[in-house]
Amino acid sequence: MVMRIVNYTNVCVAQCDYCAFYVLPNQNGGYVLSRDEVFAKIDELVEFGGDLVAFNGGFNPKLPLDFYCDLFAAVRERYGETVEFYALTVAEFVFLADRARLTYAEAAARLRDAGVHWVTGGGSEILTEDFRARHAKWKYTVRDYLEAQRAIIESGMRTTATMVIGFDETLEERLEHLQRTRDFQDACLSDGYDGLFSFLCWTYKPYGTAFGGREIDAREYWRHIALSRIFLDNVRHVRTSVLTQNEDAFRALDYGADDFDLPIEDEVTQKAGARIELDLEGLLAIPRRLGYETVYRRAERPAALASE
Numbered sequence: 001m002v003m004r005i006v007n008y009t010n011v012c013v014a015q016c017d018y019c020a021f022y023v024l025p026n027q028n029g030g031y032v033l034s035r036d037e038v039f040a041k042i043d044e045l046v047e048f049g050g051d052l053v054a055f056n057g058g059f060n061p062k063l064p065l066d067f068y069c070d071l072f073a074a075v076r077e078r079y080g081e082t083v084e085f086y087a088l089t090v091a092e093f094v095f096l097a098d099r100a101r102l103t104y105a106e107a108a109a110r111l112r113d114a115g116v117h118w119v120t121g122g123g124s125e126i127l128t129e130d131f132r133a134r135h136a137k138w139k140y141t142v143r144d145y146l147e148a149q150r151a152i153i154e155s156g157m158r159t160t161a162t163m164v165i166g167f168d169e170t171l172e173e174r175l176e177h178l179q180r181t182r183d184f185q186d187a188c189l190s191d192g193y194d195g196l197f198s199f200l201c202w203t204y205k206p207y208g209t210a211f212g213g214r215e216i217d218a219r220e221y222w223r224h225i226a227l228s229r230i231f232l233d234n235v236r237h238v239r240t241s242v243l244t245q246n247e248d249a250f251r252a253l254d255y256g257a258d259d260f261d262l263p264i265e266d267e268v269t270q271k272a273g274a275r276i277e278l279d280l281e282g283l284l285a286i287p288r289r290l291g292y293e294t295v296y297r298r299a300e301r302p303a304a305l306a307s308e
């Protein structure tokens, strides 16, 4: 996939200590992209040959759920099926449902009716209550997160699993995250849902964050991808992170990953030190040299929404 993460606002009240992206509502430097700015970013993505947008921003208390529904409906109307988009992360979805005083099912129905097909599993980082209390205590609990994700699936939209490693999490916490993901997927499948489309793991970028720290090396990342591939045998695709591992991401194909995207922008990780390479053919040459055939993949419309 070739994709662009569109960060529509950097204003956020969650104050995660591992984030270099946000500003508080009354601080200087906060922004909200206009609709024209969003369209311009999508047009530029299309010129690059991409067709997947991932909207991601902060918990901005001035932007209600209706703002997002209007934006997503406008994107769907302008681009139809030629561009697919991940509308929000699960964490942002929880915030918006909470602010709108809606159940997760009601909030999911609003998004779906606005033309949304996908809400990504972003914002999970490490799914243990202790990790969240240490680093992101206003980013909701693991229980909130998983209940919201289940409601998204039940609404007919699709979602993905994510994980971020390389903070101060213990190996037990990494395993707990994988166990919770596996259990969640088992429950979805046994209830007749497709569940999580894929599992994407990326690595923490520490630069400019309050928490700081150092990056883990590529070998640790590859080992974790291998572990995830074995552990999550009920999730079909494992996606490696070109955004945070650059050239090293492709070696993860040897460790069980079978999916990746080439991002052309993500301000959140770029502010924390991520480097984006725009020579897409140069990037694709790396997996080809490793012996892989690269195939362009589109984010498909979910089967449950196919008749609409």
Ligand code: SF4
Pocket (backbone or CB within 6 Å): 012, 013, 014, 015, 016, 019, 020, 021, 022, 057, 058, 059, 136, 139
């Ligand atoms: S990681 Fe997301 S939720 Fe946390 S402070 Fe940054 S923008 Fe806000």
